[in-house]
Amino acid sequence: MTGDRMRGAWRAWADLWDRREDAAALALVRIFVGLVLVVDYVDIWRLDLVEAIYAAPPDGFGVAYDGWGQALGPHGVWLVALVASIGIVTGTLTRVSCVVLLLASAQLAHMSPNAERGIDTILRIVAGVLALSRCHARWSVDAFVRAKLGRPMSHDVPAWPRYLLLLQLVWIYFSGGINKGGAPWFPHGGCTALANIFADPHVARFDPGWLEVAMPFTRIATAMTMLFELGAPLYLAFYYFDATRERGGRLRALCNRLRLRWVWIAVGLAFHLGIAIGMRLGIFPWGMLALYPVLLVPDEIRRALRLGQRRKIDAPANRASSPS
């Protein structure tokens, strides 16, 4: 009996990771992540900071690092990372671009460790997973070239990289929640953490004067943040309930009726948009939101795509205006 159960569980596990689905979600992640990376690397160049951040003193404030980047120099490694990011957005030699981005970004992190934030680590991990996926099966130069060569790529791709990214996203929030240690994050510290951050001149976008009025709201937002982060693993249950809504069960029906999956996504969106508006954390909120397409059930993306196509067909054709 136990053996049968074990075999059944193993089969279910293998079936789960063997599923296939439309490439749209992974392609969207690829495009959004690539865009965020391009903007980030261009920003460094725009401010003429490539040498400053990555070169060792006296030319910059990086650290001496004996890696392959040494031969290329700060500008060389930065350029490699930028070109790879463009390759990711456009889906050009996608797998190679993802691997190159991963290596170049890691090299830059070695060259200036404090210039590296959590979001850089996250995007490197995502690039690694995308390299193993078929995220280039849609909306990519690779797919276009393959179609021209008469060997079009199938839109039906392995789903496991999306599952892995979904797990990663949930883990990032959960890990962020359990690694928070300061009293201001908790009721016994008054839930003042967000107010403290919004008042921090190093990251705050606005003068902290508004906090005098908004303190109660920031306390609620702090509690919501902790609930959202620590409750992140629940999203997996909400997702499962939504994806298997034809099965019975009171809990499943209740979660689906209350649309808890969408509530969680909405809180996440509000969380990151709040950060983007109130704080200057660079690409962090956008890099995280770039991963949100993995939260959708494949059917939802398919329906959205179909809706888009129908609108295109229904729309009246543009006609040149008559000269008369």
Place this chain on the structure above:
Amino acid sequence: MIAFAIVLALVEGCPIPPPHETLTWQQGYVSLIRPVQRAVMTPFAWIPKRLRFTQRFALFQAAEPDRFRLEIRARTGDGTERVVFRAGDDATEYAALVTQRRVRGTWNPTNKPTSQWVSFARWFANRVFADHADVQTMTFRLERIHFEDGTLTNTGTYAFDLYRSRGQR
């Protein structure tokens, strides 16, 4: 293979506090988990090290009410002093440069200065010396500030002061 990768990531990302931050009540379970974590990760430790991966994420881990505010001052040959950069004041000449997220990471302290704090000060001072021929010395310091009940208080005390003079190596 996927299951193995997930397990490895969970082991690496297991949220146990570093040895110097372990509280008394945590010592029991931490002393059990840490050796297992080390043993499991030993053959694979090169991967996160080389590729700069980790599965331990922390955004605003502490968010304490006591913070710092970076202030950079320049002094000219005739003794006149002016603020070159002050965190929170976007009107200063170098605000865009100093607050760029990667640059901020190199100077923004926790309860101690970053490992690149001195290098940053040296580079920035040289940049200001090059831009302004009249500037002779630069002061880098972090003012201690306190935030309580919606009010920010500048304490007037400073930490991690650094001084750079023109021509200094």
